[in-house]
Amino acid sequence: MTVKYLTEQSKKGRQLIFDLDDTIYLETKFLFQVYKKIAKTANNVNPNVIYNFLKKTFIKDGRKNLFNKLESTFPSESFSVENSLFIMRNYKCDYCIDTLPWFKKLLSKMSSEFIIKIITNGTPQQQLNKIKSIKFDWPEELIEVIYASSYEEKPKVLSFYQLKGVEKFISPIYIGDSLTDEQFCKKLNIEFYDIKKIL
Numbered sequence: 001m002t003v004k005y006l007t008e009q010s011k012k013g014r015q016l017i018f019d020l021d022d023t024i025y026l027e028t029k030f031l032f033q034v035y036k037k038i039a040k041t042a043n044n045v046n047p048n049v050i051y052n053f054l055k056k057t058f059i060k061d062g063r064k065n066l067f068n069k070l071e072s073t074f075p076s077e078s079f080s081v082e083n084s085l086f087i088m089r090n091y092k093c094d095y096c097i098d099t100l101p102w103f104k105k106l107l108s109k110m111s112s113e114f115i116i117k118i119i120t121n122g123t124p125q126q127q128l129n130k131i132k133s134i135k136f137d138w139p140e141e142l143i144e145v146i147y148a149s150s151y152e153e154k155p156k157v158l159s160f161y162q163l164k165g166v167e168k169f170i171s172p173i174y175i176g177d178s179l180t181d182e183q184f185c186k187k188l189n190i191e192f193y194d195i196k197k198i199l
Helices: 003-011 027-039 047-061 066-073 081-090 101-108 124-133 158-162 179-188
Strands: 014-018 116-120 143-147 170-176 191-194
Touching: 003 014, 003 101, 003 170, 027 047, 027 081, 027 124, 047 066, 066 081, 081 124, 124 143, 143 158, 170 179, 179 191
Parallel strands: 014 116, 014 170, 116 143, 170 191
Antiparallel strands: none
């Protein structure tokens, strides 16, 4: 299955709904910019050392306890988990992050009235900042975002029912990249399209 499949299904009237992180764009494009900003707050250590630590640790171990590890690895700095989280949750740049090629290709085949519907987990303010940082090249009024954490995080299904016109959806397809997304779809009894089939 390819972009062609999603395009064809949309033309049949099926509703396409998207995850955000690592589906529409690469989350590391956002996170690594945040890490640079955090690194610049260092006073006694070269910021590049801090940045490389954050980047390599994330790639190796993921985000769990990342800022705790930062704080304990560089005790001469005034890093705190709270301050690092504050920077991360408030960082944004204006349209500085591109969408993934598959998503650009999909939009190029859609009508000018196509509504990009997104359901995303994560801290709502941070996810909003990501949305503002992404260069969608699409009218803002045609992008609908549901911040699942404002209701219940996926795979719980309450966020799905916050979408406009949900009662009129025909055989919706949720496009995502994770097991959480797949479980979300199973609970809703809707089709899950694993974006890793395209990427």
